[in-house]
Amino acid sequence: MCEGPSFEHVQSIGELLLGKTKHRPTIGIICGSGLGGLADMVEDANVVLYSEIPSFPISTVPGHMGKLVFGTMKGKQVVLMRGRLHYYEGYPMWKTTIPVRVLKACGISTLILTNAAGGLNSDYSVGDIMIIKDHIDLPGISGECVLRGGNDERFGPRFLATVDTYDKELATLTKSIAGKLGLSDIMREGTYIMIGGPTFETVAESRLLRNFGADAVGMSTVPEAIVARHMGMKVFGLSLITDMCSLQYDVASATTHEQVLAAGRKRAKDLQELVSNLVQNM
Numbered sequence: 001m002c003e004g005p006s007f008e009h010v011q012s013i014g015e016l017l018l019g020k021t022k023h024r025p026t027i028g029i030i031c032g033s034g035l036g037g038l039a040d041m042v043e044d045a046n047v048v049l050y051s052e053i054p055s056f057p058i059s060t061v062p063g064h065m066g067k068l069v070f071g072t073m074k075g076k077q078v079v080l081m082r083g084r085l086h087y088y089e090g091y092p093m094w095k096t097t098i099p100v101r102v103l104k105a106c107g108i109s110t111l112i113l114t115n116a117a118g119g120l121n122s123d124y125s126v127g128d129i130m131i132i133k134d135h136i137d138l139p140g141i142s143g144e145c146v147l148r149g150g151n152d153e154r155f156g157p158r159f160l161a162t163v164d165t166y167d168k169e170l171a172t173l174t175k176s177i178a179g180k181l182g183l184s185d186i187m188r189e190g191t192y193i194m195i196g197g198p199t200f201e202t203v204a205e206s207r208l209l210r211n212f213g214a215d216a217v218g219m220s221t222v223p224e225a226i227v228a229r230h231m232g233m234k235v236f237g238l239s240l241i242t243d244m245c246s247l248q249y250d251v252a253s254a255t256t257h258e259q260v261l262a263a264g265r266k267r268a269k270d271l272q273e274l275v276s277n278l279v280q281n282m
């Protein structure tokens with residue numbers, strides 16, 4: 001059975017979008033929960049609502065507005081997804097990544113992913129920014145990989161190697177920019193693990209995820225990174241640590257989405273500076 005949007009359909013949405021903006025971006029940015037303020041860095045913006053785009057899924061999560069923002073960031077042409085789609089919203093995995101396929105059809109060759117994540121590594125603190133060095137696709141390794149279903153070779157290969165998912169040069173560049181911005185103390189580099197959500201982890205689950213080798217956990221990003229690589233895009237990712245996962249029963253505290261959004265707002269300016277300087281220097 002063939003799942004997913006047809007190549008022709010994705011191309012036609014890309015053409016439709018380019019008809020709505022004078023910009024011709026090559027860099028795409030996906031804003032994580034509470035990180036939509038990145039779009040405030042965009043000048044000369046053309047905004048397209050997801051609801052205006054045929055067969056585009058709608059974001060239903062607070063903190064995700066459902067807008068594509070075309071424009072310039074520090075002189076570079078960009079497009080931001082202010083609002084991402086999550087598997088737990090009820091969409092099949094492939095549907096959460098239609099926008100990534102459409103971004104490629106619009107001419108995007110580098111995708112910057114941002115997300116809010118829970119810290120599993122006890123050396124981390126709320127407010128740290130983690131460069132995603134690698135990921136663990138928990139849904140994927142148990143059968144729900146975003147590339148499951150028929151494969152159209154015009155998108156990419158049936159069997160995708162994922163050892164080189166995250167671009168090393170962009171990671172090096174980001175570390176040097178963080179140093180210049182005085183952010184080195186809060187920079188981390190580690191492994192992101194995706195869970196299906198929408199439940200936050202139990203203590204036993206957090207322990208399991210940590211034992212798997214993950215430093216941070218969230219409910220997104222991995223399918224987007226895989227689909228972007230499937231289509232030959234460069235991928236770079238940043239996780240903002242918005243809460244620390246409870247690894248001990250006696251001090252366990254409940255995480256809330258409001259807490260996640262508030263931590264995003266607190267670090268918004270630093271993240272905007274970091275991402276916009278990265279874009280400028282790419």
Ligand SMILES: O=P(O)(O)O[C@H]1O[C@H](CO)[C@@H](O)[C@H]1O
Pocket residue numbers: 031032033034061084086114115116117197218219220221256257260
């Ligand atoms: O991954 P993003 O979209 O940043 O959002 C993260 O924050 C939400 C939980 O508060 C979940 O959707 C989780 O994945």
Ligand code: HPA
Pocket residue numbers: 116117118119200201217218219242243244245255260
């Ligand atoms: O602690 C978390 N767990 C899962 N997803 C998250 N997104 C933000 N924080 C978390």
